[in-house]
Amino acid sequence: MFERFHQYAAPLHFHRLSRKLSPWLFGLSAVLFVAGLVGGLVLAPADYQQGESFRIIYVHVPSAWLSMFCYMVMASAGAAGLIWKVKMGDIMARASAPLGASFTFLALATGSLWGKPMWGTWWVWDARLTSELILLFLYLGYIALQSAIEDRRAAARAGAVLAIVGVVNIPIIHYSVEWWSTLHQGATVTKFDKPSIDVSMLIPLLLMALAFQVFFFAALLVRARCEILEFEQHTAWVRDYLRGGRKV
Amino acid sequence: MTPRRKRMVVIGLLVLGMGLATTLILRAFNQNLMYFYSTSDVVAGKAPTARDFRIGGLVVKGSLQRLPNSLTVHFVLSDLKKEVTVTYTGILPDLFREGQGIVANGQLGADGLFVAREVLAKHDENYMPPEVAASLKHQPDATLTR
Numbered sequence: 001m002f003e004r005f006h007q008y009a010a011p012l013h014f015h016r017l018s019r020k021l022s023p024w025l026f027g028l029s030a031v032l033f034v035a036g037l038v039g040g041l042v043l044a045p046a047d048y049q050q051g052e053s054f055r056i057i058y059v060h061v062p063s064a065w066l067s068m069f070c071y072m073v074m075a076s077a078g079a080a081g082l083i084w085k086v087k088m089g090d091i092m093a094r095a096s097a098p099l100g101a102s103f104t105f106l107a108l109a110t111g112s113l114w115g116k117p118m119w120g121t122w123w124v125w126d127a128r129l130t131s132e133l134i135l136l137f138l139y140l141g142y143i144a145l146q147s148a149i150e151d152r153r154a155a156a157r158a159g160a161v162l163a164i165v166g167v168v169n170i171p172i173i174h175y176s177v178e179w180w181s182t183l184h185q186g187a188t189v190t191k192f193d194k195p196s197i198d199v200s201m202l203i204p205l206l207l208m209a210l211a212f213q214v215f216f217f218a219a220l221l222v223r224a225r226c227e228i229l230e231f232e233q234h235t236a237w238v239r240d241y242l243r244g245g246r247k248v
Numbered sequence: 249m250t251p252r253r254k255r256m257v258v259i260g261l262l263v264l265g266m267g268l269a270t271t272l273i274l275r276a277f278n279q280n281l282m283y284f285y286s287t288s289d290v291v292a293g294k295a296p297t298a299r300d301f302r303i304g305g306l307v308v309k310g311s312l313q314r315l316p317n318s319l320t321v322h323f324v325l326s327d328l329k330k331e332v333t334v335t336y337t338g339i340l341p342d343l344f345r346e347g348q349g350i351v352a353n354g355q356l357g358a359d360g361l362f363v364a365r366e367v368l369a370k371h372d373e374n375y376m377p378p379e380v381a382a383s384l385k386h387q388p389d390a391t392l393t394r
Contacts (some may be wrong), residue, residue: 048381049343050371057375083255119368120341126283164259168266178273179274180281181304183351188373197375 011228012237014088018221025218032211045200056114058205061189062212064107067135068170070100070216074142077166078160088224090156091231093095093163094146095223099216101139104143119183128184131169138166152231177198284351291330295356303332303362304370306352312346325350325362336364343369 040058047054074096081089091200110124111129123129142159149155177186189195195202249257274281275289283302285295305325310321321335323346327358334352344350349372354364 045377045379047375048378049345049348054375078261082259083252116343118343118371120366121368124283124368127281161262164262165266167263168270172270180278180283181286182283183368183370185371185373188375196373198377198380200377201375 015228018225022218022221029211029214036207036211044201058208060110062209063103066212067104075163078163082160091227095227097142104136124183126182127180128182131173273368286327288330300374302353307346309346341369
């Protein structure tokens with residue numbers, strides 16, 4: 001069992017597994033997206049205060065969750081690369097950074113669009129918004145570091161250290177609305193109490209969150225495949241594969 | 249200690265150290281990280297007097313007064329303990345309602361009246377359809393009504 005698992009830590013086998021898995025994951029996420037969007041945009045009732053505008057929650061909240069989840073994936077993969085010298089760790093960390101940056105940007109942009117009509121402003125420097133913006137800068141810094149260092153091994157090491165240091169920001173983002181007074185509202189779903197959202201609105205939200213999650217893994221697999229080919233470009237199997245001579 | 253073990257410890261210490269340093273920094277700047285002062289803070293004199301600051305609280309039900317022929321409004325903010333009267337000239341955001349939370353930016357006058365330059369609505373974390381909200385209204389909620 002462990003041997004099987006260990007096998008997939010090797011780029012060649014991971015590449016094969018990824019090619020098998022990613023179409024299924026993309027399909028599953030498409031189904032979940034359709035279900036979540038129909039549920040959220042058509043079936044769910046309008047909010048008693050915000051009316052139809054609340055529906056941006058179905059994009060904003062999943063992307064904000066994913067922006068943090070993706071960072072944890074990036075940092076853990078980076079740490080695995082540092083500690084155990086797992087090549088796939090370096091590859092996964094590198095592959096997840098642009099995805100995380102996109103989710104963070106999406107969360108900030110949708111929040112801003114919602115903020116103007118609801119709060120009366122596009123942007124405020126409260127603790128929640130600022131810490132999420134720092135998360136975007138962490139991602140961009142990681143990506144810049146990766147492109148600045150020629151040697152991939154060295155780049156992966158430097159990036160992993162940056163990612164691990166940045167982990168401190170994740171609990172700050174989550175608890176910012178509790179620790180300090182912020183304009184951003186407190187947690188609706190991710191708290192120990194009962195979620196303070198009606199069930200008819202909650203179910204599409206959870207579906208959308210799942211759709212985002214599955215999409216993330218599917219996109220991560222595809223990106224990892226590309227990283228593997230670049231990482232391993234001097235090996236025989238990649239040369240064979242790119243020439244189309246060998247089925248991997 | 250194997251090199252792998254050593255790397256694990258170094259990374260563990262790095263995370264711990266960063267966590268500790270950040271905790272200390274955030275505690276030191278705790279006041280600056282607060283987006284607004286509560287009405288109790290303002291009544292207790294903890295808010296700055298010579299410069300702008302933000303005040304946050306719930307708009308007391310029945311306290312909103314519009315002056316005729318102008319955009320000036322008066323309302324009372326409360327954190328369920330202390331109250332501060334706010335005056336504002338301008339257009340209020342969509343979510344501004346009596347009983348809802350808002351954040352106002354402006355200055356505190358010597359008479360204790362807060363003159364706001366900007367009023368932002370603070371949304372709460374509750375989402376429900378109008379019917380549910382209507383049925384909740386039938387339950388007595390005397391906390392915010394005068």
